[in-house]
Amino acid sequence: MNRRTFTLSLLALSASATVGGLAGCGFELRRAPHMSFKSVQLAGFAPNSPLAAELAKALEDAGVSVVDSTAAAAAQQNLPAAVAASNPRILTSHVVLEALSDTREQAVASITAFSQVRDISLRTRFRFRLSRADGSDIIVPTELLLTNDLPYNEKDALAKIDESAAMHRAMQTDIVQQVMRRLAVVRPDQLVAR
Numbered sequence: 238m239n240r241r242t243f244t245l246s247l248l249a250l251s252a253s254a255t256v257g258g259l260a261g262c263g264f265e266l267r268r269a270p271h272m273s274f275k276s277v278q279l280a281g282f283a284p285n286s287p288l289a290a291e292l293a294k295a296l297e298d299a300g301v302s303v304v305d306s307t308a309a310a311a312a313q314q315n316l317p318a319a320v321a322a323s324n325p326r327i328l329t330s331h332v333v334l335e336a337l338s339d340t341r342e343q344a345v346a347s348i349t350a351f352s353q354v355r356d357i358s359l360r361t362r363f364r365f366r367l368s369r370a371d372g373s374d375i376i377v378p379t380e381l382l383l384t385n386d387l388p389y390n391e392k393d394a395l396a397k398i399d400e401s402a403a404m405h406r407a408m409q410t411d412i413v414q415q416v417m418r419r420l421a422v423v424r425p426d427q428l429v430a431r
Contacts, residue, residue, distance in 0.1 A: 271299070272299050272420060275331070277333070279303060280334070280335045281336040281337060292413050299421075332370070337378055345357060356388055357389045361408040362381070
């Protein structure tokens, strides 16, 4: 057996041992969370909101259909819209995710002795609530706040604008993941109004 064949077989053996070891310890890639509701209405978001679009995609990946109204949720559950409008408690697997605020802020975090900006603080703030079709709360108004500091240099101002936009997008993705984790803990018995 030549040296190259021996090296390749040794590499294949170590790779299979690693994969086998990970599978044996219970390692598994994170999947989309399982939601106890079938449909969700996104309300209160700005038109063409990137956060709403990313949240809708994450919800659809988790098997939840995103609808425009309670009437659409009723049609999806084969209920007449008039019945659902007069008695919203009948929609037991429909929730409304309402955005109360969605802001991106930028502030000076520190300055030099010559009054030049040294660091910029980027903040992404999202406040939301989750309610049943009848308007009663499942998740009370909750605020998520992410902060990141960005070193700043006047010579690289244009690059720092692009970097801050990329950082805001990364923080938005993190907020979507946090919202999804909060939605995943909603139990089926919480969907029924009391």
